[in-house]
Amino acid sequence: MAESPQVALKDDSALVTEAKAGSYAAFEELVNRYEKKIYRLGMNLTGNPEDAEDVLQEAFLKAFVHLPDFREDSRFYTWLVRIAVNEGLMKLRKRRSDKSVAIEDKVDDEGDVMPRDFADWKPNPEQQYAQAEIEAILRNSAQSLSPGFRTVFLLRDVDGLSTQETAEILGISEGAVKARLFRARLQLREELSKIFKRG
Amino acid sequence: MKCNDCFQQISNYLEGEIDAALRRELEEHLGKCHRCQVVYDSTRKTIELYCDGKLFELPVGVRARLHAALRRHWEGQIR
Numbered sequence: 001m002a003e004s005p006q007v008a009l010k011d012d013s014a015l016v017t018e019a020k021a022g023s024y025a026a027f028e029e030l031v032n033r034y035e036k037k038i039y040r041l042g043m044n045l046t047g048n049p050e051d052a053e054d055v056l057q058e059a060f061l062k063a064f065v066h067l068p069d070f071r072e073d074s075r076f077y078t079w080l081v082r083i084a085v086n087e088g089l090m091k092l093r094k095r096r097s098d099k100s101v102a103i104e105d106k107v108d109d110e111g112d113v114m115p116r117d118f119a120d121w122k123p124n125p126e127q128q129y130a131q132a133e134i135e136a137i138l139r140n141s142a143q144s145l146s147p148g149f150r151t152v153f154l155l156r157d158v159d160g161l162s163t164q165e166t167a168e169i170l171g172i173s174e175g176a177v178k179a180r181l182f183r184a185r186l187q188l189r190e191e192l193s194k195i196f197k198r199g
Numbered sequence: 200m201k202c203n204d205c206f207q208q209i210s211n212y213l214e215g216e217i218d219a220a221l222r223r224e225l226e227e228h229l230g231k232c233h234r235c236q237v238v239y240d241s242t243r244k245t246i247e248l249y250c251d252g253k254l255f256e257l258p259v260g261v262r263a264r265l266h267a268a269l270r271r272h273w274e275g276q277i278r
Binding site for chain 1: 203206207209210211213233234237238240241242244245246248249250251253254255256257258261262264265266268269270272273
């Protein structure tokens with residue numbers, strides 16, 4: 001459906017109010033605004049397109065169904081991301097039915113993280129690979145992180161949520177968000193260094 | 200500042216979350232330590248790579264199926 005200019009100019013909070021009152025156009029505008037980001041989150045979190053599509057559909061369907069219960073004590077996008085993250089983690093749990101995938105896992109929460117690879121990277125590595133190749137490299141590297149670390153990295157660095165919002169979504173302290181972000185960044189850097197270093 | 204202290208602060212530095220004195224110390228260290236400079240540059244590049252808006256674009260078919268599913272749900276609800 002073509003979006004109406006009036007709807008497109010409204011902020012999220014006004015659209016939520018209208019959607020709650022029964023406007024499908026208002027809800028659809030919220031979908032238009034965030035569908036790309038939620039799909040990308042699903043891809044980075046689950047690492048495969050089928051699961052990412054499921055995460056996308058389930059997140060918006062649940063948002064649609066539960067919109068009347070949304071109390072608006074957070075941004076709509078933060079609420080939506082919380083739903084999408086839960087869907088993504090459920091996918092991961094199903095995939096590894098023998099292991100639990102918990103956001104509160106304590107894997108590597110303690111102890112020093114030290115860089116091991118100190119080689120310079122090639123300049124602009126993204127320009128030296130085809131789009132599909134760079135996507136595969138980033139997807140595989142993200143999958144090397146534990147789900148708890150991966151999710152913090154994705155919410156903070158890729159989605160740009162605040163430390164406080166990330167902590168609320170994941171039900172962990174702000175200190176834990178910062179500690180995991182630090183470790184996730186360094187671990188990802190190590191993974192990518194294997195591929196992008198010179199020589 | 201030692202390299203180990205620098206590594207522990209790189210993430211906070213990227214966040215802009217360190218005080219002015221520590222920031223000066225860290226920048227001074229980065230200016231003369233190639234290894235730490237490499238870690239800083241590549242950590243920043245890591246984040247940049249994942250933030251590239253061209254990555255994992257929403258396929259047209261996936262978007263169409265999403266909107267069709269939502270529309271079906273909506274129509275089912277008002278019936």
